[in-house]
Amino acid sequence: MYKWYALKRILKGVVMYALLIFTFSLLFNTVAENTLKGQIEEQVRQESMRFKNLQAEQLRLKQIERRIQLYHLYRLDRSWTERVVFRALDTLTFKFGKSTIIKTQRGEREVIKIIGEALPRSMLLFTTTIVLEIFFGIWLGLKKAQKPGGPLDKSTSFITMVVYGLPSWWLGMMLIMILVYGVNLFPSGGLHSVPTPGGIRKVLDLLWHMVLPMLTLFLIGFWSLGFVVRNIVLGVLQEDYIMSARARGIPENKVLFGHTMRTSAPPLVTMALLSLLASISGSIIFEGIFSWPGLGNLYWIAIQQNDIPVLLANLAVTTGIYQAGLVFLDLIYGFLDPRIKIGGKA
Amino acid sequence: MKLMDVTYRFREFWEEFRKEKNGLVGLGILGIAMLAVLAEPILLPFPEAGSRWRDITYWQDNSASAPPAWTNFFTSKKSAVSRVLSNPAVEETGPSERTYAFEYDYRFNGPPNDFILRGRGSGTLPLTVTGFRPDGLSVEVVRYVLSGLSDEPFRLSLGNEGRSNAMEFLKGWERRKNAPQIATMRYGVTDILFSQAQPDFVKGPVPLDGRYRIEVRAGFTDSGAAVDSIELAVVGRVSGVLGTDSMKRDIFSGVVAGMKWALLIGLLTSVISVLVGVFYGITSAYFGSRVDSIMMLVFDYFISLPVLPILIVFSAIYKPSIWTIIAALIVFSWVGPVKTVRSMALQIKEETFIEAARALGSGHRRIIFRHMAPLLIPYSFASMALAVPGAIVYEASVSLLGLGDATIVTWGQILHDALGSGAVLNGLWWWVVPPGLLIAVMGMTFAFLGFAMDKILHPKLKTR
Numbered sequence: 001m002y003k004w005y006a007l008k009r010i011l012k013g014v015v016m017y018a019l020l021i022f023t024f025s026l027l028f029n030t031v032a033e034n035t036l037k038g039q040i041e042e043q044v045r046q047e048s049m050r051f052k053n054l055q056a057e058q059l060r061l062k063q064i065e066r067r068i069q070l071y072h073l074y075r076l077d078r079s080w081t082e083r084v085v086f087r088a089l090d091t092l093t094f095k096f097g098k099s100t101i102i103k104t105q106r107g108e109r110e111v112i113k114i115i116g117e118a119l120p121r122s123m124l125l126f127t128t129t130i131v132l133e134i135f136f137g138i139w140l141g142l143k144k145a146q147k148p149g150g151p152l153d154k155s156t157s158f159i160t161m162v163v164y165g166l167p168s169w170w171l172g173m174m175l176i177m178i179l180v181y182g183v184n185l186f187p188s189g190g191l192h193s194v195p196t197p198g199g200i201r202k203v204l205d206l207l208w209h210m211v212l213p214m215l216t217l218f219l220i221g222f223w224s225l226g227f228v229v230r231n232i233v234l235g236v237l238q239e240d241y242i243m244s245a246r247a248r249g250i251p252e253n254k255v256l257f258g259h260t261m262r263t264s265a266p267p268l269v270t271m272a273l274l275s276l277l278a279s280i281s282g283s284i285i286f287e288g289i290f291s292w293p294g295l296g297n298l299y300w301i302a303i304q305q306n307d308i309p310v311l312l313a314n315l316a317v318t319t320g321i322y323q324a325g326l327v328f329l330d331l332i333y334g335f336l337d338p339r340i341k342i343g344g345k346a
Numbered sequence: 347m348k349l350m351d352v353t354y355r356f357r358e359f360w361e362e363f364r365k366e367k368n369g370l371v372g373l374g375i376l377g378i379a380m381l382a383v384l385a386e387p388i389l390l391p392f393p394e395a396g397s398r399w400r401d402i403t404y405w406q407d408n409s410a411s412a413p414p415a416w417t418n419f420f421t422s423k424k425s426a427v428s429r430v431l432s433n434p435a436v437e438e439t440g441p442s443e444r445t446y447a448f449e450y451d452y453r454f455n456g457p458p459n460d461f462i463l464r465g466r467g468s469g470t471l472p473l474t475v476t477g478f479r480p481d482g483l484s485v486e487v488v489r490y491v492l493s494g495l496s497d498e499p500f501r502l503s504l505g506n507e508g509r510s511n512a513m514e515f516l517k518g519w520e521r522r523k524n525a526p527q528i529a530t531m532r533y534g535v536t537d538i539l540f541s542q543a544q545p546d547f548v549k550g551p552v553p554l555d556g557r558y559r560i561e562v563r564a565g566f567t568d569s570g571a572a573v574d575s576i577e578l579a580v581v582g583r584v585s586g587v588l589g590t591d592s593m594k595r596d597i598f599s600g601v602v603a604g605m606k607w608a609l610l611i612g613l614l615t616s617v618i619s620v621l622v623g624v625f626y627g628i629t630s631a632y633f634g635s636r637v638d639s640i641m642m643l644v645f646d647y648f649i650s651l652p653v654l655p656i657l658i659v660f661s662a663i664y665k666p667s668i669w670t671i672i673a674a675l676i677v678f679s680w681v682g683p684v685k686t687v688r689s690m691a692l693q694i695k696e697e698t699f700i701e702a703a704r705a706l707g708s709g710h711r712r713i714i715f716r717h718m719a720p721l722l723i724p725y726s727f728a729s730m731a732l733a734v735p736g737a738i739v740y741e742a743s744v745s746l747l748g749l750g751d752a753t754i755v756t757w758g759q760i761l762h763d764a765l766g767s768g769a770v771l772n773g774l775w776w777w778v779v780p781p782g783l784l785i786a787v788m789g790m791t792f793a794f795l796g797f798a799m800d801k802i803l804h805p806k807l808k809t810r
Contacts, residue, residue: 012646016646016647016650017650020647020650027660028659028663031663157797158368160793161368161793161794161797162786162793163786163790164789165734165736165738165739165785165786165788165789165792165793166785166786166789166790167739167785167786169743169746170761170778170782170785173765174779174782176770177770177773177775181770181771181773182773188771284654285654285658285743285747288747289765299655299658302662303658303662303749306662311659311662311663314655314659315659318652318655319650319652319656323650
């Protein structure tokens with residue numbers, strides 16, 4: 001049953017995510033604790049400002065007492081194993097603590113809010129690009145598969161190979177250099193112009209800022225997606241029932257979109273989403289080039305400011321999105337593939 | 347498998363590969379890249395570029411942010427090219443005086459930024475530098491005494507030391523009424539030295555073409571005085587094959603020195619990780635049942651790691667060396683071929699020759715290494731080639747964030763510096779284009795190779 005398949009897959013995803021977070025906590029526990037200790041010191045110092053009338057000795061005792069309190073609160077007085085486990089649990093329940101430097105636009109220092117601010121912006125950019133890429137990629141792939149070895153197929157396959165190792169961020173740099181500082185067609189980066197216009201103009205302004213990053217991702221992803229689609233569709237087009245459909249005089253477009261697409265949908269969707277997922281995880285730093293204030297840009301800032309809590313939380317969230325993407329992919333596959341839907345072995 | 351089999355299969359493969367034009371192009375570019383790595387000592391204009399990339403003193407005699415020398419072909423205003431004048435004509439001009447004469451042929455519109463006199467010296471050395479111009483005039487640019495040297499390198503910037511003398515020279519023929527302008531505009535020594543001596547210089551200097559002679563007179567009155575390997579560096583406005591960056595580093599040297607690292611990262615990562623992946627897949631398929639389930643669980647764990655984010659955070663926290671980065675890349679990317687190899691191995695496992703081998707008493711290891719692996723490894727060659735660009739781009743991405751190994755120079759690091767110094771903003775294309783283009787070309791090369799091999803080894807993808 002699909003229900004059980006889905007449940008099983010989601011559970012597996014959750015367990016995997018927990019395992020990954022546990023690994024991170026194992027790898028990065030020391031540095032996270034050092035940052036936390038630094039933050040506690042800062043807090044103790046600030047609090048002791050209030051006790052100006054106390055004598056030096058009393059103040060010192062009070063500070064030590066407070067430090068012990070805070071260490072206990074943050075479980076820094078436990079054994080190493082416990083600390084690692086608790087860190088993993090905290091991350092799993094999204095208790096990321098406070099950042100050291102980075103703030104949200106409103107000035108909040110909770111890491112979860114910083115990430116919450118960046119996440120929708122990344123989502124906006126990447127989902128729009130993905131939709132565009134899938135649409136044009138499938139169209140290109142089908143056209144390529146129709147006449148394999150033809151001029152369109154050959155030329156686009158050649159481009160696929162040419163852009164195979166092209167870093168998206170470098171293409172972004174080039175496009176900025178030409179289209180922004182050379183011709184001055186687009187803004188150099190960011191989400192909105194300063195000052196931000198109101199009403200419908202605000203949306204248009206946002207779209208105008210999105211064009212260049214989207215174009216960059218599209219120019220790289222589009223070809224390879226078309227290539228993947230071509231290979232899958234080509235396999236299906238060699239089947240007998242396609243030939244019989246053509247022989248019956250069914251219009252070519254109907255054969256392509258009706259008959260071929262139905263069979264090749266499951267692997268198509270999987271491959272397309274998988275390649276896109278990989279490309280997104282790869283172009284995470286690409287946002288920094290365009291100063292697009294999403295999760296990728298947050299990596300740049302967190303590294304520049306050496307803000308460890310934000311860096312680690314960002315990693316946890318990115319991993320979570322990636323994991324969710326993998327689960328989602330399998331769910332779609334299962335949904336499209338009748339063998340799983342009816343209840344064969346998953 | 348015997349050697350004859352290997353050569354036979356290779357020849358068979360080569361017969362097919364020869365027909366793939368793209369594959370041959372890829373092979374050609376790879377060959378050129380390999381040659382460039384081997385010929386690095388000959389190719390590098392700055393031999394220590396790789397090891398002293400971040401040493402400012404090594405690059406101090408270059409000009410900053412200079413475009414490539416060949417840009418002169420595309421502009422009407424030619425700029426002086428950076429070069430080093432060595433082997434001066436030596437002449438004994440007095441009882442304890444020697445003259446070193448440098449000939450400089452100047453046919454440009456934009457004079458050099460500076461001249462650097464350098465060499466090794468000992469003792470106390472009075473130096474006088476005089477410039478003889480094609481129009482017969484001469485300027486005593488610098489009078490300087492080097493002292494307290496003991497076979498040490500010395501360095502004298504004529505642009506810094508000769509300013510007042512050049513100003514005097516300028517005042518000799520410029521109109522008196524322009525004097526205030528001269529004082530405020532602060533012309534460089536070379537601007538004055540390479541311009542025609544005619545009034546109204548301040549309205550726009552007119553370049554004076556011709557052969558210049560720069561004489562360095564050194565006095566040897568001090569008994570221990572000696573001078574050696576004296577040369578004059580012309581700090582031009584355009585420089586080298588690919589220009590310089592804002593830290594005066596020669597970009598061509600950096601790019602060539604980065605080539606070996608790119609190839610090393612790419613090839614080492616892909617070969618090791620694909621081999622690990624192939625054997626992992628075979629083992630998992632061969633043993634089946636419980637071993638298979640456990641191995642697939644581990645595989646699932648590794649496949650759900652988002653490579654780049656983890657690599658970035660890891661590098662930010664542990665500041666790894668290039669070897670650690672390669673090791674980390676291998677840990678992340680061995681999962682690539684596992685799924686395909688496993689499904690192929692599952693088929694091979696059921697073949698009769700495996701059964702026969704088992705019946706003859708072959709051990710597990712023998713079956714895996716002698717019977718299954720030789721059939722599957724050729725398929726992994728395509729995966730190896732296709733895994734190279736990814737590894738190169740990953741390292742470049744980490745370096746772009748400034749987290750690379752600081753003891754070497756890679757293309758990503760050059761781009762990091764370019765981004766940090768606003769090369770994109772200021773249009774210093776010779777700094778941004780070459781490293782990125784080379785990453786892209788390397789990716790293309792291995793894509794050509796990989797796709798060509800894929801086509802031969804998986805005939806299903808062949809176009810009808």
